[in-house]
Amino acid sequence: xxxxxNHYARHxxxxxxVRFDDTNxxxxxxxxxxxxxxxxATLQIKPDMVSHTSDYFEQLQAAMxxxxxxxxxxxxxxxxxxMRNERDKGVCSKCRDQKVEENLRxxxxxxxxxxxxxxxxxxxxxDMQCANKCLRDPVFYRCKTDxxxxxxxxxxxxxxxxxxxxxxVDALEGVTHALxxxxxxxxxxxxxxxxxxxxxxxxxxxxxxxxQFSYTILSKRKLTWFVENGYVDGxxxxxxxxVQGVMRRGMTVEALQDFVLTQGMSKATNxxxxxxxxxxxxxxxxxxxxxxxxxxxxxxxxxLDGPAExxxxxxxxxxxxxxxxxxxxxxxxxxxxxxxxxxxxxxxEQVTLLHWGNAYVDKITRDKSGKVTELVGRLNLxxxxxDTKKKIHWVxxxxxxxxxxxxxxxxxxxxxxxxxxxxxxxGIINPQSVVDTKAIGDPLVKGLPKGTMMQLERRxxxxxxxxxxxxxxxxxxxxxxxxxxxxxxxxxxxGMKSKVDPSKLQGAAGQKGEKAEKDPAGGVSRLxxxxxxxxxxxxxxxxxxxxxxxxxxxxxxxxxxxxxxxFQDFRFFDNVLELKLCQKEKRCAELCEIAQREIVKHKDPExxxxxxxxxxxxxxAGWERRxxxxxxxxxxxxxxxxxxxxxxxxxxSQTHAKLAEFADAVLRREEEVSGLSPAGPQ
Numbered sequence: 001x002x003x004x005x006n007h008y009a010r011h012x013x014x015x016x017x018v019r020f021d022d023t024n025x026x027x028x029x030x031x032x033x034x035x036x037x038x039x040x041a042t043l044q045i046k047p048d049m050v051s052h053t054s055d056y057f058e059q060l061q062a063a064m065x066x067x068x069x070x071x072x073x074x075x076x077x078x079x080x081x082x083m084r085n086e087r088d089k090g091v092c093s094k095c096r097d098q099k100v101e102e103n104l105r106x107x108x109x110x111x112x113x114x115x116x117x118x119x120x121x122x123x124x125x126x127d128m129q130c131a132n133k134c135l136r137d138p139v140f141y142r143c144k145t146d147x148x149x150x151x152x153x154x155x156x157x158x159x160x161x162x163x164x165x166x167x168x169v170d171a172l173e174g175v176t177h178a179l180x181x182x183x184x185x186x187x188x189x190x191x192x193x194x195x196x197x198x199x200x201x202x203x204x205x206x207x208x209x210x211x212q213f214s215y216t217i218l219s220k221r222k223l224t225w226f227v228e229n230g231y232v233d234g235x236x237x238x239x240x241x242x243v244q245g246v247m248r249r250g251m252t253v254e255a256l257q258d259f260v261l262t263q264g265m266s267k268a269t270n271x272x273x274x275x276x277x278x279x280x281x282x283x284x285x286x287x288x289x290x291x292x293x294x295x296x297x298x299x300x301x302x303x304l305d306g307p308a309e310x311x312x313x314x315x316x317x318x319x320x321x322x323x324x325x326x327x328x329x330x331x332x333x334x335x336x337x338x339x340x341x342x343x344x345x346x347x348x349e350q351v352t353l354l355h356w357g358n359a360y361v362d363k364i365t366r367d368k369s370g371k372v373t374e375l376v377g378r379l380n381l382x383x384x385x386x387d388t389k390k391k392i393h394w395v396x397x398x399x400x401x402x403x404x405x406x407x408x409x410x411x412x413x414x415x416x417x418x419x420x421x422x423x424x425x426x427g428i429i430n431p432q433s434v435v436d437t438k439a440i441g442d443p444l445v446k447g448l449p450k451g452t453m454m455q456l457e458r459r460x461x462x463x464x465x466x467x468x469x470x471x472x473x474x475x476x477x478x479x480x481x482x483x484x485x486x487x488x489x490x491x492x493x494x495g496m497k498s499k500v501d502p503s504k505l506q507g508a509a510g511q512k513g514e515k516a517e518k519d520p521a522g523g524v525s526r527l528x529x530x531x532x533x534x535x536x537x538x539x540x541x542x543x544x545x546x547x548x549x550x551x552x553x554x555x556x557x558x559x560x561x562x563x564x565x566x567f568q569d570f571r572f573f574d575n576v577l578e579l580k581l582c583q584k585e586k587r588c589a590e591l592c593e594i595a596q597r598e599i600v601k602h603k604d605p606e607x608x609x610x611x612x613x614x615x616x617x618x619x620x621a622g623w624e625r626r627x628x629x630x631x632x633x634x635x636x637x638x639x640x641x642x643x644x645x646x647x648x649x650x651x652x653s654q655t656h657a658k659l660a661e662f663a664d665a666v667l668r669r670e671e672e673v674s675g676l677s678p679a680g681p682q
Contacts, residue, residue, distance in 0.1 A: 018047040039243035075106035113157025140164035171200035181210040208265040215412035250463040250486030255281035279489025290317035297438035300342035306333035334397035342372035358383030393457040403441035404480035461486035
């Protein structure tokens with residue numbers, strides 16, 4: 001609303017008035033006004049005039065007296081419940097036709113705040129039979145004596161309501177156009193009635209729809225509940241839809257302005273997703289933010305035949321923006337690389353180290369859990385980067401010089417897309433709306449001040465929320481920098497995706513012509529401390545994907561499970577296969593191939609039954625959907641048979657039953673069995 005008002009005021013060379021409607025002392029505080037003024041400054045909005053409705057209390061009292069004298073308002077002492085019931089049924093108040101003199105006397109008692117006056121209110125004499133119940137003699141003045149006014153103390157005992165004060169003060173201040181959201185549509189006739197009844201100058205009213213976002217709370221009362229109960233760390237919490245909140249999360253004023261202007265003065269009420277505005281924001285920041293590397297704390301150590309002592313060179317902060325200048329790049333024989341990258345690299349493979357050159361990885365060491373602890377390689381700086389499939393970022397292993405980081409990501413504060421007035425907030429709080437990932441950053445990141453935006457290579461955009469250097473303090477080793485993830489609009493649900501983008505593992509060449517899959521449930525492993533928990537989390541997300549019908553996301557999760565060798569939870573695989581997603585996306589053959597390759601690598605006889613059943617499930621699904629040919633099906637069956645032989649005696653009956661079920665499926669497809677090995681059906 002502020003941006004639209006500001007835009008039209010500047011476009012037509014008018015004036016922007018910011019007015020605080022301080023007509024209810026119990027709900028007004030100076031800190032609220034200060035916060036709003038700060039928000040306007042943040043949005044680069046400079047009003048031509050700042051006023052308060054309370055500046056016009058004397059004029060409003062005079063206007064109300066004139067309204068009473070004209071017989072267009074009366075003072076009512078009906079109790080609240082009775083008045084509400086009468087308005088609902090269209091029954092006139094017993095005080096509606098009392099004499100003007102009595103109404104003026106009663107109004108005087110209200111202004112004094114007497115015991116009699118405290119029981120009364122002033123109502124406009126409109127139409128008690130109107131279909132629009134807002135116009136059934138609305139309240140225009142009421143008494144408030146229990147709380148002092150933040151500007152006038154206890155000087156005034158009776159205060160005008162917004163419905164009466166707004167049109168009168170608009171006219172007094174010379175407002176020509178009042179922009180109002182359509183939620184006030186039913187009250188628009190009241191606005192016009194007050195102007196006419198008080199003899200005020202006409203004000204043009206322009207209505208537009210309020211922008212509403214899914215999974216977003218806009219109610220001040222509900223937001224206050226989150227603050228007071230400690231679920232957020234203040235009104236500037238990045239999960240809050242406040243100006244300070246979204247700015248702290250990395251929103252730019254330019255993106256907000258563009259978004260508001262694209263919405264314009266539309267009267268259509270739509271529930272919008274956050275992805276659109278964050279996508280606009282990405283377009284604004286991508287060309288102007290520097291690039292830095294950072295790796296997760298579980299990074300692998302790559303030993304190279306590099307320089308004995310670290311060497312440095314200057315590198316552009318942004319590959320396409322020379323105006324950002326250069327940064328120092330440190331080359332070291334020991335570097336950190338992402339655990340995900342280390343897991344994907346094969347012994348003897350050549351990879352490209354970004355901003356350095358190619359290198360061969362000759363040896364890979366893993367611990368008992370399968371985590372890569374060390375790699376040994378040799379530089380091949382003369383090698384062609386086009387010859388490698390994997391382009392990976394890295395951080396020099398300079399233990400005391402690197403920057404300890406916490407990469408903080410935020411999800412929606414609530415789990416319900418559309419909020420209702422009667423929602424129980426305790427039942428819709430998202431228990432995992434914040435995820436922290438410990439990381440190791442480039443040494444130069446340490447010097448960046450609060451509010452600095454950057455792109456962490458292959459991880460996304462971040463903003464410094466807590467710098468390493470606090471004002472008046474040094475660097476505290478126990479207080480790592482906190483970088484807040486800036487959403488980029490790629491994920492429709494704006495969920496968390498803390499891991500390195502797997503689509504970028506293949507480098508730029510591998511991405512051409514490919515559209516990144518939406519992953520509303522990405523980054524699960526950062527919520528887990530072990531592989532079993534990760535597998536369970538993937539399974540739970542499989543249920544969610546099924547409910548949402550997101551086949552692509554479910555498929556991607558299945559690939560992750562297979563490649564991570566997480567086969568412990570069957571629920572997820574059952575979900576994916578039951579979705580019949582392969583019928584649409586044609587991926588069963590691919591999934592089966594991954595399963596065979598990764599299961600064979602695992603070589604864990606204790607889980608042979610699990611692996612056999614999973615492989616049989618995938619192969620059977622692909623065969624039945626006519627995606628896998630008989631040769632692929634036969635290979636899958638053979639692999640499953642090999643695992644079944646490793647099963648314990650008690651498990652073999654289950655395994656044989658599954659294999660028989662698969663073989664029956666093959667036989668039912670007689671038209672494609674002709675080329676099958678004679679031993680196959682057996």
